[in-house]
Amino acid sequence: xxxxxxxxxxxxxxxxxxxxxxxxxxxxxxxxxxxxxxxxxxxxxxxxxxxxxxxxxxxxxxxxxxxxxxxxxxxxxxxxxxxxxxxxxxxxxxxxxxxxxxxxxxxxxxxxxxxxxxxxxxxxxxxxxxxxxxxxxxxxxxxxxxxxxxxxxxxxxxxxxxxxxxxxxxxxxxxxxxxxxxxxxxxxxxxxxxxxxxxxxxxxxxxxxxxxxxxxxxxxxxxxxxxxxxxxxxxxxxxxxxxxxxxxxxxxxxxxxxxxxxxxxxxxxxxxxxxxxxxxxxxxxxxxxxxxxxxxxxxxxxxxxxxxxxxxxxxxxxxxxxxxxxxxxxxxxxxxxxx
Amino acid sequence: xxxxxxxxxxxxxxxxxxxxxxxxxxxxxxxxxxxxxxxxxxxxxxxxxxxxxxxxxxxxxxxxxxxxxxxxxxxxxxxxxxxxxxxxxxxxxxxxxxxxxxxxxxxxxxxxxxxxxxxxxxxxxxxxxxxxxxxxxxxxxxxxxxxxxxxxxxxxxx
Numbered sequence: 004x005x006x007x008x009x010x011x012x013x014x015x016x017x018x019x020x021x022x023x024x025x026x027x028x029x030x031x032x033x034x035x036x037x038x039x040x041x042x043x044x045x046x047x048x049x050x051x052x053x054x055x056x057x058x059x060x061x062x063x064x065x066x067x068x069x070x071x072x073x074x075x076x077x078x079x080x081x082x083x084x085x086x087x088x089x090x091x092x093x094x095x096x097x098x099x100x101x102x103x104x105x106x107x108x109x110x111x112x113x114x115x116x117x118x119x120x121x122x123x124x125x126x127x128x129x130x131x132x133x134x135x136x137x138x139x140x141x142x143x144x145x146x147x148x149x150x151x152x153x154x155x156x157x158x159x160x161x162x163x164x165x166x167x168x169x170x171x172x173x174x175x176x177x178x179x180x181x182x183x184x185x186x187x188x189x190x191x192x193x194x195x196x197x198x199x200x201x202x203x204x205x206x207x208x209x210x211x212x213x214x215x216x217x218x219x220x221x222x223x224x225x226x227x228x229x230x231x232x233x234x235x236x237x238x239x240x241x242x243x244x245x246x247x248x249x250x251x252x253x254x255x256x257x258x259x260x261x262x263x264x265x266x267x268x269x270x271x272x273x274x275x276x277x278x279x280x281x282x283x284x285x286x287x288x289x290x291x292x293x294x295x296x297x298x299x300x301x302x303x304x305x306x307x308x309x310x311x312x313x314x315x316x317x318x319x320x321x322x323x324x325x326x327x328x329x330x331x332x333x334x335x336x337x338x339x340x341x342x
Numbered sequence: 343x344x345x346x347x348x349x350x351x352x353x354x355x356x357x358x359x360x361x362x363x364x365x366x367x368x369x370x371x372x373x374x375x376x377x378x379x380x381x382x383x384x385x386x387x388x389x390x391x392x393x394x395x396x397x398x399x400x401x402x403x404x405x406x407x408x409x410x411x412x413x414x415x416x417x418x419x420x421x422x423x424x425x426x427x428x429x430x431x432x433x434x435x436x437x438x439x440x441x442x443x444x445x446x447x448x449x450x451x452x453x454x455x456x457x458x459x460x461x462x463x464x465x466x467x468x469x470x471x472x473x474x475x476x477x478x479x480x481x482x483x484x485x486x487x488x489x490x491x492x493x494x495x496x497x498x499x500x
Contacts, residue, residue: 013406013407013408052434052435052436053434086407087407087408087409087435088409088411089409089435089436139406140405140406141406141407159399160402161398161399161402162384162402162403163384163402163403163405164402164403164406166406167403167405167406170405170425171379171405171424174379175379180425212399216380216384216385216403219379219380220379220380223378223379223380224473337410337411338400338410338411338412339400339402
């Protein structure tokens with residue numbers, strides 16, 4: 004069976020065609036440069052209604068790359084949670100329409116479970132059971148995953164997501180957007196011990212939640228104190244590097260510490276890591292070191308599957324195998340479901 | 343009254359202010375929040391939402407997703423314009439549909455999208471006045487919000 008997968012949870016309009024053997028036949032993410040060129044004009048980066056303009060060209064291009072037509076599809080899958088309500092609805096409406104027109108079944112995808120499934124796609128079915136850390140611009144959550152479809156939320160951010168903290172601290176330091184790569188680059192020449200920033204809930208092993216708002220505010224005060232000491236009010240390149248490195252260390256410390264606590268609590272033997280912040284080199288190195296020391300298996304999503312994409316929605320194949328199809332009155336679930 | 347300021351010495355005090363605000367906000371209220379990073383905008387929204395029956399852990403920054411919705415005793419829409427490059431992108435979210443309902447709308451970084459906000463609204467400027475203290479400056483635009491500020495000041499004994 005060939006399945007079309009749609010992903011419109013936030014900014015990215017993405018589609019993929021995957022076989023029931025998990026073979027990726029074609030995939031498109033609408034922020035990609037080639038799509039701008041192929042369809043002309045500027046693709047708005049941030050606009051839920053822009054999904055409406057992009058979804059059909061993205062589906063067409065994905066089918067073209069896969070070398071198939073709509074008639075070849077056996078099912079349509081779509082991410083229905085969590086995300087921006089208006090954006091989710093565009094993908095869901097497109098999916099339902101195709102299902103009605105082609106008389107094929109509808110499959111629902113949980114975007115966060117899909118981020119974990121990116122690890123499964125890279126490293127095989129043996130990654131389950133696992134603890135999963137999903138860390139991105141919009142999410143910072145820990146799950147226990149007994150299987151690809153069996154998720155329990157262990158904890159999540161109570162204020163800002165880690166990726167958002169990277170963006171906002173980059174802005175405080177006058178570094179460009181997106182903040183993740185900019186902070187990583189600036190931190191390379193910095194002293195991670197130059198400033199001691201707070202690590203929320205660190206050492207409170209029973210609590211697997213995250214908080215990055217206080218860290219952001221603490222960095223702001225630190226930057227203001229540094230500025231006050233200088234006649235021109237500008238930080239030196241070394242000071243920027245030191246703040247970036249110290250901030251990054253604080254985020255990495257908390258992410259690693261909470262992941263380890265979750266591993267201990269669940270006695271899991273594998274840690275899966277997905278989401279855009281999983282592309283951060285310092286986080287990858289720290290997780291690798293922790294995995295070696297604590298002797299667990301580490302599976303970090305490949306870089307191309309860290310940021311939002313539709314390929315990871317191949318978790319739909321697991322739902323199809325389990326017979327989990329949806330009725331056509333299915334609705335979206337914008338918020339993170341805390342159970 | 344048209345303006346009102348409240349100093350909150352710590353997060354707990356912001357929580358009490360939020361609860362008092364939740365008791366006086368009219369149905370369909372639009373609350374425009376501004377203030378620099380870390381000045382307590384999200385914390386105030388969390389406090390109001392918690393007083394309206396929302397799990398405070400569910401109130402997280404909408405910076406990335408642009409809009410969070412919470413189901414309290416009435417719907418709460420939590421917008422964030424921080425990362426919008428152009429204010430038209432805010433209009434594409436269809437904010438007028440949310441503003442027209444009976445729920446409460448909170449907009450962080452509201453100055454960036456001021457021309458898409460209703461004329462009648464409650465403006466809040468969050469100011470960092472110390473390591474933990476924040477001062478919230480309220481400005482009522484419209485009679486309903488002026489009455490709300492009267493009630494807020496009375497309930498806080500000011």
